[in-house]
Amino acid sequence: MALRAAVLRHIRLPVQTLTAAGSRPQPQWSFLRLFSSHDDHLTKEEVIDRVLDVVKSFPKVDPSKVTADVHFQKDLGLDSLDTVEIVMALEEEFKLEIPDKEADKIDSCNLAIEYIYNHPMAG
Amino acid sequence: MSGATTAAYLTRRAAQKERVRILYRRALKDTLNWAVHRHLFYQDASDLREKFEANKNVEDLDTIDKMIAAGEATYNKWRHPDPYIVPWAPGGSKFTRNPVPPSGIEIVNKGIFSNVNKLG
Numbered sequence: 001m002a003l004r005a006a007v008l009r010h011i012r013l014p015v016q017t018l019t020a021a022g023s024r025p026q027p028q029w030s031f032l033r034l035f036s037s038h039d040d041h042l043t044k045e046e047v048i049d050r051v052l053d054v055v056k057s058f059p060k061v062d063p064s065k066v067t068a069d070v071h072f073q074k075d076l077g078l079d080s081l082d083t084v085e086i087v088m089a090l091e092e093e094f095k096l097e098i099p100d101k102e103a104d105k106i107d108s109c110n111l112a113i114e115y116i117y118n119h120p121m122a123g
Numbered sequence: 124m125s126g127a128t129t130a131a132y133l134t135r136r137a138a139q140k141e142r143v144r145i146l147y148r149r150a151l152k153d154t155l156n157w158a159v160h161r162h163l164f165y166q167d168a169s170d171l172r173e174k175f176e177a178n179k180n181v182e183d184l185d186t187i188d189k190m191i192a193a194g195e196a197t198y199n200k201w202r203h204p205d206p207y208i209v210p211w212a213p214g215g216s217k218f219t220r221n222p223v224p225p226s227g228i229e230i231v232n233k234g235i236f237s238n239v240n241k242l243g
Contacts, residue, residue, distance in 0.1 A: 008233065080140065081175060084148045097212035100145045121211050 047117045051109060054093050058086060071108040083107065090116065095123035135184055142191050147175055149198060156203035 048068055056063040061076055072078045072086060087103045090096075094116055098106075106112050116122050150171055158164040181187055210217035 008237075080144055081147050081172065084144055084151065088148065088151055095209055097209040097215075100148060103148060104141060104144055121209075 041120070042117065042122055044113075044117055047113055047122070050093060051090060051113050051116065054089050055086060055109060058082070058089070066109070068109050068113060073107065087112070094119075096121065132184070139184070139187050139191060143175070143194075146191065146194050146198060147171075150194075153198065153201060153203055153206070156206045157201075 052066055052068065055061060055070075055076075056066050060078060060082060065076060070076055072083045073080065078086075083106075084103075087098065087106050090106075090112055091098055091103075096116065096119055098115070102115070106115060151168060154167045154171055155164055158167045178190055181190065208215040212218060
């Protein structure tokens with residue numbers, strides 16, 4: 001019994017809890033591959049690039065006017081239904097499911113980028 | 124003719140506009156559920172947009188309410204029985220499949236049959 005307890009104490013794994021749900025490895029550990037699916041959040045530049053690409057490829061939009069600050073209705077001259085279409089295109093691009101009330105509030109590139117960046121499941 | 128731009132009128136109009144936007148959003152998603160192939164979807168989406176644009180300039184609040192109600196009835200009639208929902212969202216196939224374990228969980232590595240012979 002004592003032998004068993006001694007053997008167990010020897011092989012028992014140390015307790016290791018993650019610090020926070022969204023913690024990522026530090027840059028010098030970039031060679032360390034974590035096989036969890038919770039560590040691959042998008043960088044802000046990636047989000048901005050993809051959002052701007054989606055907005056620029058909308059047929060009613062003039063691509064040269066699109067920056068990260070544009071408001072869809074005021075700066076780009078779009079309709080509210082066009083805004084709905086753009087939000088749906090962003091949902092498809094990032095594989096998100098945005099609730100209706102939240103999607104209604106997304107009115108400009110800024111809000112879209114912020115929402116997508118802060119979403120944990122943004123692909 | 125009711126007061127042109129009173130606060131009550133404006134709030135009612137704003138509520139109606141929100142209903143229209145949400146209805147358009149749901150109808151567009153539903154169209155994508157039915158018409159999976161993109162060329163068909165683009166065609167159907169254009170038709171849907173035409174229907175919304177045709178009634179764009181109606182001014183009378185009650186007519187607008189009736190139109191919105193009729194639109195929502197049509198939407199409910201045509202809802203897809205098996206819509207595409209993103210897997211991790213509620214209703215999707217991966218929803219709560221692997222919930223995050225509560226923090227502070229301890230991993231204790233005993234043998235599989237460690238509890239069999241309790242006499243030591």
